[in-house]
Amino acid sequence: MGKQDGSDRQVTVGPIDDSTATILHVDMDAFFASVELLDHPELVGRPVIVGHKSARSIVTAATYEARRFGVNSALPMGIALRRCPQAIVLEPHFERYQHFSRQVMAIFDEITPKVERLGIDEAFLDVAGARNVFGTPMQVAQLIRQRVRSETGLNCSVGAAATKFVAKLASGLCKPDGLLVVPADRSVAVLHPLSIAKLWGVGAKTEELLRGRGYNTIGDLAAASVADLRRVIGDAGAERLHELAWGRDPRTVQARADEKSVGHEMTFETDVTDPQIIRRELLRMSNMVAVRLRSGGFVARTVVLKLRFSDFTTITRSRTITEPTDLGRTIYEEVRQVYEALGRQDAAIRLVGVRAEQLQDAATAPQGLWDDSGAWREAEDVMDAASARFGKGAVRQARLIGHMPHERPRLGQRD
Numbered sequence: 001m002g003k004q005d006g007s008d009r010q011v012t013v014g015p016i017d018d019s020t021a022t023i024l025h026v027d028m029d030a031f032f033a034s035v036e037l038l039d040h041p042e043l044v045g046r047p048v049i050v051g052h053k054s055a056r057s058i059v060t061a062a063t064y065e066a067r068r069f070g071v072n073s074a075l076p077m078g079i080a081l082r083r084c085p086q087a088i089v090l091e092p093h094f095e096r097y098q099h100f101s102r103q104v105m106a107i108f109d110e111i112t113p114k115v116e117r118l119g120i121d122e123a124f125l126d127v128a129g130a131r132n133v134f135g136t137p138m139q140v141a142q143l144i145r146q147r148v149r150s151e152t153g154l155n156c157s158v159g160a161a162a163t164k165f166v167a168k169l170a171s172g173l174c175k176p177d178g179l180l181v182v183p184a185d186r187s188v189a190v191l192h193p194l195s196i197a198k199l200w201g202v203g204a205k206t207e208e209l210l211r212g213r214g215y216n217t218i219g220d221l222a223a224a225s226v227a228d229l230r231r232v233i234g235d236a237g238a239e240r241l242h243e244l245a246w247g248r249d250p251r252t253v254q255a256r257a258d259e260k261s262v263g264h265e266m267t268f269e270t271d272v273t274d275p276q277i278i279r280r281e282l283l284r285m286s287n288m289v290a291v292r293l294r295s296g297g298f299v300a301r302t303v304v305l306k307l308r309f310s311d312f313t314t315i316t317r318s319r320t321i322t323e324p325t326d327l328g329r330t331i332y333e334e335v336r337q338v339y340e341a342l343g344r345q346d347a348a349i350r351l352v353g354v355r356a357e358q359l360q361d362a363a364t365a366p367q368g369l370w371d372d373s374g375a376w377r378e379a380e381d382v383m384d385a386a387s388a389r390f391g392k393g394a395v396r397q398a399r400l401i402g403h404m405p406h407e408r409p410r411l412g413q414r415d
Contacts, residue, residue, distance in 0.1 A: 020162045027175070157175045261359065264355075
């Protein structure tokens with residue numbers, strides 16, 4: 001949670017009593033950009049932006065060198081390149097990010113069964129029970145950083161604390177490639193000098209309200225009465241922020257919840273009115289969703305179509321299918337029927353997306369008595385094997401050859 005360029009980085013040096021700092025927050029450093037640099041070692045140390053170099057694109061990720069120029073994720077690409085014209089733009093490869101994420105998470109799972117994934121590149125770990133096997137929390141954190149680096153070539157930052165909030169804050173303060181241990185009796189001393197913007201749940205509007213009343217640091221909030229804070233931000237927010245300002249956070253590390261959905265969406269360079277192009281994109285994204293389902297060991301009961309029209313009106317339509325599936329062809333047929341049932345084939349479309357929901361474990365999901373998808377399954381298994389050996393897109397349906405526009409993944413519950 002320090003400056004995104006790492007210029008105010010804090011790290012733990014030397015021995016420290018870490019016995020109370022049993023919650024770790026591990027966060028990969030500039031994850032997407034760092035994965036891309038594995039294939040471009042000549043660009044290490046230079047400002048690099050990950051994203052599509054087009055008028056409607058946004059920044060997916062940026063190296064710390066680019067961040068020093070004010071380039072951050074979700075920034076329009078045009079603005080990013082005006083701020084940092086010397087930046088090198090690399091296309092994103094989301095399947096590689098998933099690959100390395102699985103490797104990193106597998107390391108966490110070997111350390112402790114108490115892992116709470118927060119997304120593709122960060123997680124909480126409760127390492128209180130790992131002392132007899134791996135050592136103290138600080139030793140565990142050092143082990144994790146060493147293993148991630150040696151097994152993936154990537155760096156991560158780790159915050160260790162007595163609570164989830166302080167651990168997450170600490171991992172931000174020590175970025176990039178750092179370790180910060182905050183024992184319970186040091187939490188308040190670390191927290192109180194920091195800006196109120198560092199508090200979990202304080203967005204731009206809440207920050208504006210609090211600063212308007214003279215609350216600029218976390219220490220200011222801690223010194224205020226809950227009654228005064230209620231008058232500014234309401235009952236629930238006041239109590240929660242006051243507790244966090246004193247380093248109190250009762251939340252525990254929760255084991256990984258099953259991913260609720262997987263999906264892809266894509267914004268066209270120019271608005272599209274040709275239904276054949278829309279159907280082709282639905283097929284391409286259905287296949288991509290299916291690959292992610294199979295790689296994660298899931299099948300889906302519901303498919304969702306998302307469309308954004310030229311006037312920025314956005315609709316989603318879902319359909320629950322009879323038997324759960326992980327086949328791209330099945331997903332495509334369902335979303336195609338949903339699209340055609342809308343009766344808006346002449347509308348100008350800006351964005352299209354496909355998502356699978358109501359995920360189940362493929363190994364335990366009920367199987368239908370009649371399954372005539374064997375040929376398609378065999379074909380998609382061949383595509384999976386070819387992609388694994390020769391790279392994404394090595395084998396595709398004929399109608400997709402030569403057509404690979406830009407897409408954005410939708411992960412878990414990010415919608």
